[in-house]
Amino acid sequence: MGADVLVGVVEEGSDDARLEELALVLRQELLATDVRAVEPYREGEVPDGTRGPGLAAIAGVLSVSLAPGLQVLGSVVTVVRDWLRRSGSGRTVKVTIDGDTIELTGASDAVQQQVVDAWVRKHTPADG
Template identity: 45%
Template sequence: MAAASTVHLVVSGEVDVDQEELDELTTQLRRRLLELDVDDVRLGRSGEVAPEGAKPGEVIAVGALAVSLAPAVLRPVLRLVETWMQNRPVRTVKVDIDGRTIELGHASAEQQERLVDAFLEDFRTRTPAEGGPPVPDAAAGVAGGTGEPPAVQE
């Protein structure tokens, strides 16, 4: 079995979404992700120090999740995120794994599929010395929306 990876997700709401609604949206996404064959989904930590007078510990970043999963589950996670975004006041979901990022947005189905395929191909062709295990190819296709194409960064 392939080693587990941690995928960091950051949900960005539309302009009129407040922190409370973003927190609820993130909780909804967490519940949906737990329905997949992932190891764990935790609320993301911001890495910031708690404000003066707050209890010690890490600050929970609103809209952030950390998903522990086997690399073979990455494509289904990305498909779920893209489908989940539809009909919700979410602008993008930034996905970061091993320092590589992809922003899922409301792109056409074709644009989204090409982008995700390119992102996953990077992991399939990577050797362990380059930062991680190859990702097996899972079922193809990603549900898409409409609007601007998302960006891939490395």
């Protein structure tokens, strides 16, 4: 079974337009991984008979669909961390799966890596 991961860009002092811009840049990098899709996250369910998106996207938040049976969550987290390191300070990215959120920064410290590794293991299928 596939899973959806929410990836939300946070930058202190940024407006919605800036967060959308940052999310689109990150989206391009995530699409280079082995994921099914990366789209702007829309809150709520689409009503029956609705053709278009119709729901408001949340600024800076992406929905990443992981392919079934693949252990790509680790790759997604690696791309996010690399992007953060290159993009300068003042940004964080919140990655959420099944209601469990981890907040990533550009810091390359060993403690954050241990937390990330444990979080990814928790959400990676053992048979995958």
